[in-house]
Amino acid sequence: MEYIPNILFAVILALGIGYFARNIKKLIRNIKLGREVDASDHKRERWSNMARIALGQSKMVKRPIAGFLHVVVYVGFIIINIEVLEIIIDGLFGTHRIGLKVLPESVYGFLIGSFEILAVLVLVAVFAFWMRRNVINIKRFKSLKGWPKNDGNIILYFEVVLMCLFLVMNATDTMFQNLGHGNVISQFIAPWFGDNPDTLHIIERTAWWLHIVGILIFLNYLYFSKHLHILLAFPNTYYGSVAPKGKFNNLESVTNEVKLMMDPNADPFAAAPEGAEEEEPAKFGASDVMDLNQIQLLNAYTCTECGRCTAACPANLTGKKLSPRKIMMDTRDRLEEVGKNIDANGGEFKDDGKQLLGDYITNEELWACTTCNACVEECPVSINPLSIILDMRRYLVMEQSAAPMELNNMMTNIENNGAPWPYNQMDRLNWAKED
Amino acid sequence: MSEELKVPTMAEFMAEGKQPEILFWVGSAGSYDDRAKKISKAFVKILNKANVEFAVLGEEESNTGDVAKRAGNEFLFQMQAMMNIEILNAYEVKRIVTCDPHSYNCIKNEYPSLGGNYDVVHHTQFIKELISSGRLTIEGNTYKGKRITFHDPCYLGRANSEYNAPRDVLKKTNANLVEMKRHKSTALCCGAGGAQMFKEPEKGNMDINVLRTEDALETKPDIIATGCPYCNTMMTDGVKAKEKENEISVLDIAELIANS
Numbered sequence: 001m002e003y004i005p006n007i008l009f010a011v012i013l014a015l016g017i018g019y020f021a022r023n024i025k026k027l028i029r030n031i032k033l034g035r036e037v038d039a040s041d042h043k044r045e046r047w048s049n050m051a052r053i054a055l056g057q058s059k060m061v062k063r064p065i066a067g068f069l070h071v072v073v074y075v076g077f078i079i080i081n082i083e084v085l086e087i088i089i090d091g092l093f094g095t096h097r098i099g100l101k102v103l104p105e106s107v108y109g110f111l112i113g114s115f116e117i118l119a120v121l122v123l124v125a126v127f128a129f130w131m132r133r134n135v136i137n138i139k140r141f142k143s144l145k146g147w148p149k150n151d152g153n154i155i156l157y158f159e160v161v162l163m164c165l166f167l168v169m170n171a172t173d174t175m176f177q178n179l180g181h182g183n184v185i186s187q188f189i190a191p192w193f194g195d196n197p198d199t200l201h202i203i204e205r206t207a208w209w210l211h212i213v214g215i216l217i218f219l220n221y222l223y224f225s226k227h228l229h230i231l232l233a234f235p236n237t238y239y240g241s242v243a244p245k246g247k248f249n250n251l252e253s254v255t256n257e258v259k260l261m262m263d264p265n266a267d268p269f270a271a272a273p274e275g276a277e278e279e280e281p282a283k284f285g286a287s288d289v290m291d292l293n294q295i296q297l298l299n300a301y302t303c304t305e306c307g308r309c310t311a312a313c314p315a316n317l318t319g320k321k322l323s324p325r326k327i328m329m330d331t332r333d334r335l336e337e338v339g340k341n342i343d344a345n346g347g348e349f350k351d352d353g354k355q356l357l358g359d360y361i362t363n364e365e366l367w368a369c370t371t372c373n374a375c376v377e378e379c380p381v382s383i384n385p386l387s388i389i390l391d392m393r394r395y396l397v398m399e400q401s402a403a404p405m406e407l408n409n410m411m412t413n414i415e416n417n418g419a420p421w422p423y424n425q426m427d428r429l430n431w432a433k434e435d
Numbered sequence: 436m437s438e439e440l441k442v443p444t445m446a447e448f449m450a451e452g453k454q455p456e457i458l459f460w461v462g463s464a465g466s467y468d469d470r471a472k473k474i475s476k477a478f479v480k481i482l483n484k485a486n487v488e489f490a491v492l493g494e495e496e497s498n499t500g501d502v503a504k505r506a507g508n509e510f511l512f513q514m515q516a517m518m519n520i521e522i523l524n525a526y527e528v529k530r531i532v533t534c535d536p537h538s539y540n541c542i543k544n545e546y547p548s549l550g551g552n553y554d555v556v557h558h559t560q561f562i563k564e565l566i567s568s569g570r571l572t573i574e575g576n577t578y579k580g581k582r583i584t585f586h587d588p589c590y591l592g593r594a595n596s597e598y599n600a601p602r603d604v605l606k607k608t609n610a611n612l613v614e615m616k617r618h619k620s621t622a623l624c625c626g627a628g629g630a631q632m633f634k635e636p637e638k639g640n641m642d643i644n645v646l647r648t649e650d651a652l653e654t655k656p657d658i659i660a661t662g663c664p665y666c667n668t669m670m671t672d673g674v675k676a677k678e679k680e681n682e683i684s685v686l687d688i689a690e691l692i693a694n695s
Contacts (some may be wrong), residue, residue, distance in 0.1 A: 246594025247544035251509045255549065258513040285507065314624040314647075319640030368637040371505050371629030372589040377620050393507030406634040407506050414511060418497035419463040420633055429493040431465070431472040432442035432479070 002094075009091035009212075016216030023223040027301060030339040033349075034294040042242040049382070054237040059380040063308070066132070069125040073159070076122035077230070080115045080166065087212050097176065109181020116170065116185040119163045126159050140307030140325075148305055148329070151225045158221070162214050168193075169207035172200045232302040233381040239295045240382030245373045248390060253282035285394025288355040289335045292388060299383040300332035309375035309385055315368040322368035324375035324385035330360035331388060357392055366392050367404060440479050444493040445526045455490040457561070458523070460533035460542065463498045464664035470671065471664035474534050477693035478558055484693075485571040489532075495522050501541035506630035513549065516541075520551035534558045534689060536590035536663045537628075543595070557591055559601040559662050559688050566607055573695045575609040583610040583691075584656040586647065586670060587622035588663035601662050601688055608695045613654040623647045625669035632665050648673025652683075659685045 039046070052058045057074060061067030089098045099108045133141045133152055144152065170176055170186035172193050177183055183190070193203055222228050229236075241247075260266045286292050289300075309324035310316050316323050334356045342349050357363075369389045376384050396402045403411070410420045418425045448455050459482070464471040482489050500515030519542075523531075531553045533539050543555035556564075565571035585605060591597050598619045605612055617623045626636070626643025636642060648670060651659045659674070661667040664687070671685045 244540075244544055244595050246540035246590050248504060250513065250545060250548050254509045254513050258510065258517060262514070262517055284509065312621070314626060314643045315637070315639070317623070318626075318636075318643050318646055320637045322637070364637055367634070368639075369629050370589070370624045370626060370631050370643065372624035373593040374589075374621075374624065377593050390505070390507065393505075394509055395507075397507035398510060403506060403508075404634050407630055410630070410633040411503055411506065411508055411511055414498045414500070414503055414515065418515070419467055420498065420502055421463070421467055423467045425497070426494055428461075428466045428496055429442065429444070429491065431461070431467075431475055432440050432491075434472070 006092060006094050012213060012216065013088065013091070016213075016219060020216075020219050020223070023220070026339060026343075027223065027228075029342075030335050031294050031297045031301070033290050033335070033338065034292050034297040035290075037293040037295050039239050039295065045242050046238045046240075049240060049242070050234055050238040053240075053380070053382060054233040057380075062378075062380075066306075069128050072118075072121050072125040073129075076118040076125075077159075080118055080122075080163075082111070083115055083166070084212070084215060087208070091212060097173075100179075105179065105181055109179065112170065112176075112182035113184045116167065116182070119166050120185055122159060123163050126156050126163075130156050140311045143307070143310075144305065148226065151227075152305070154221075155225060155227050158214070158218050162211065162218065165207045165211040165214060169204060169211055172204040172207065174200055174204075226303065226305045229302050229304040229381055232298065236298055236302040237382045239298060241384060245376055248387075251284065251394070253284065283395075284398035285396070286388070286391035287357040287395045287399070289331060289338055290349075291395070292331070292356075292391060296331070296384070296388055296391075297335055299385075299388075300328050300335055302381055303328040303332065303383055304381070305329060306380070308378040308380065309383075312374040312378045314370055314372060314374065320365075320368040321362070322365040324389075327361060327365070327385045327388055328383060331356060334360050357395065361392065363396060363402065366396065369393075440476060441483060442479055442493075443490045444495075445490045445528075446493070446495070448490050449526065453488075454527065456488045457530045457532045457556075458526075458528045459489045459491050460499075460531050460535075460538050461491055461496060462533055462535035462538045462664070465534055466496070468664060468668070470668055471534075474664055474667070474687040474689050477687065478534050478689040480693045481562060481565070481571065481689060485565045487565070487570070492522060492526075499538045499541045501537045501545075502630050502633065504541070504545070505628070512545075516546055516549050516551065520546060520549060523551060523553065528553055530554045530556070532556050532558055532561045534662075534664065534687065536588040536594070537665070540590040540594050557597065557600065557662065559591070559604050560597065562604050562688070562692055563600045566604065571692075573607045573692065575607060575695055577695050578608040578610040578658070578691060581610045581657040582613050582655060583608070583658045583660050584613050584615055584651050584654040585618075585660045585662075585688075586615070586625065586651060586666055587619060588661070588666050589622070589624050589628050591662055592622055593620055601660070604688055604692060605660060608691055610658075613656060615650045615654055617650055623650060625663075625666040625673075627665035627669045632668075642673075642676075644669035644673040645676050648677055652677060652679065656683060658691070659683060660688055660691060661685060662688050 057067070057071055060070050086097065086099045090096055130153065132138055167186055167189055170183060171189040174197060177187065177190050193200060283291060289297060305325055307325045313322060313324055338349060341352055366389055369386070371386060373386060376386050413420050413422050417423060445458065461475050465475040497518055498515055499519065500512035503515065504512035531542060536557060539555055539557045542551065542553060562571065566573065583605060585601055587598065602612065623646065624643060625647050651670065659670050661670055667685055667687055674680050674683050674685055
């Protein structure tokens with residue numbers, strides 16, 4: 001009987017981690033629906049980007065207030081989670097504060113003391129975040145409605161509950177309070193709970209259990225929320241582009257065809273070489289998530305919907321429909337829809353008559369983009385909404401010939417006379433002779 | 436500027452069996468757009484003053500394909516690119532200078548994988564080079580003390596992280612350089628990029644160039660300096676929309692330096 005708590009703990013832990021692992025597997029499967037992309041180059045630079053941008057939060061602090069608050073929550077979150085290690089060992093082996101057995105009292109006290117201070121700082125930061133989201137008029141948060149808005153708040157409430165449970169757990173632990181080390185904050189909370197040892201023990205145990213169960217629930221909530229960035233920011237900054245932002249990829253499928261077109265010796269009617277498989281002609285651009293590449297899909301899962309991109313977008317600032325944040329949210333929503341479709345149909349996607357283009361993202365949004373890279377520059381975790389916009393424009397133009405009329409005129413001019421305006425190519429040097 | 440400009444072509448150099456120091460890539464705007472042609476001329480004036488041996492492709496130059504690519508027409512882009520690369524390679528061009536950040540970005544970043552490898556420089560970078568090597572001297576009287584604000588072109592700034600060259604060059608005019616609130620990496624686009632130059636904007640509550648002009652007007656400038664022919668057009672229109680064209684001029688850095 002005395003092992004029941006240990007077994008119960010092991011089962012809860014296994015369930016929590018198991019369900020999370022299942023969803024992560026699903027997430028990886030969904031990302032792999034995208035086109036493969038080679039990112040095996042510039043390894044050093046990629047690691048350094050990850051260290052600087054994700055680990056070092058270098059882009060978060062570009063906006064000092066939000067950046068500072070975020071660093072507090074981030075550092076708090078990572079460091080306080082060291083405590084979880086102790087909780088897991090205690091839970092599995094029935095020990096109590098195993099850290100005290102391993103570490104000198106003063107070191108243990110120092111650790112827990114820092115956790116307690118961080119917990120308070122996190123509470124303060126979370127309160128500020130909540131104010132920013134719900135009271136202070138900040139456009140990029142105010143424009144969020146429905147689930148995305150609630151999602152943001154739920155995460156904040158989660159953090160409040162977890163931090164409070166951590167402090168209560170320490171405050172009601174008589175042994176820990178008597179230690180006199182590390183109860184920097186909890187010593188002030190302890191008197192609230194009286195001095196009945198039985199009551200204290202019950203509260204301590206309850207807080208302890210709720211704390212670990214809360215963490216597991218939080219872990220599993222990630223997959224369903226915008227909060228995956230706490231994990232995905234790392235791979236995402238690694239796979240983020242290492243080229244100058246102005247460099248847009250050249251489509252290889254197009255290169256092959258253009259070379260064939262320009263080669264005077266090519267025989268367009270030649271039979272395919274012996275043994276060559278009848279290849280399905282490549283689709284140009286993207287109309288659905290499967291046409292995007294795996295990094296773009298990873299981008300979609302990583303997005304925290306902070307809206308810094310949209311707040312910097314010149315089209316959005318002047319009242320156009322385009323919002324780079326919406327591009328990322330739409331991509332993720334559609335990818336999730338496709339994933340659920342696959343789950344429901346025994347591992348295969350069954351055409352649902354929908355696609356990213358049209359059902360989620362409209363032509364009007366796509367054509368409003370100036371390709372200025374402000375959204376890419378702003379993103380604190382190296383997401384590139386512009387690359388998705390460009391791929392969808394490619395589909396519109398090359399597969400559907402659906403460019404706005406003025407752009408078609410411009411392109412016809414380039415084709416005919418090598419300039420976007422209807423001027424004669426032979427007049428290209430006239431400027432030098434004019435007054 | 437009534438004296439005729441000397442603008443030799445690559446074909447002429449080739450005929451003499453010579454190779455110029457640089458190829459001046461004029462670009463479609465610089466060749467045909469009335470406002471941008473003045474920028475091309477100003478830059479040629481600088482090149483002549485600094486005794487730079489340069490040539491243009493002239494009738495053999497064609498649109499880079501940049502705007503087609505950004506509109507989504509990868510076919511047209513690659514056809515244009517390959518045609519241009521064929522000619523550039525035939526002339527064994529090594530170094531290209533252009534006043535158009537869009538051509539600069541496109542040739543520098545997107546031509547290499549199609550077989551075009553050149554050292555590509557923006558004209559503000561080249562002018563900076565001419566000044567620091569002592570080939571070009573600036574008296575610095577014309578704009579002394581004038582308030583100048585520089586509008587970063589997206590395709591020079593964010594796209595290629597070049598924020599300093601244009602500013603370093605502007606400092607040589609002894610002008611009073613003032614920054615807009617949004618500048619360098621946070622600069623607001625003029626509204627022309629991504630093929631917007633060639634179409635009506637989508638429905639909204641304002642034109643982007645007007646918003647950007649408001650940014651510039653906040654600095655109370657005498658001159659708005661640009662480094663891109665498209666930005667120049669957009670800012671000029673913005674200043675007109677604000678009815679400030681009599682007080683504020685919009686000038687390319689090449690023009691400012693040519694007059695300094």
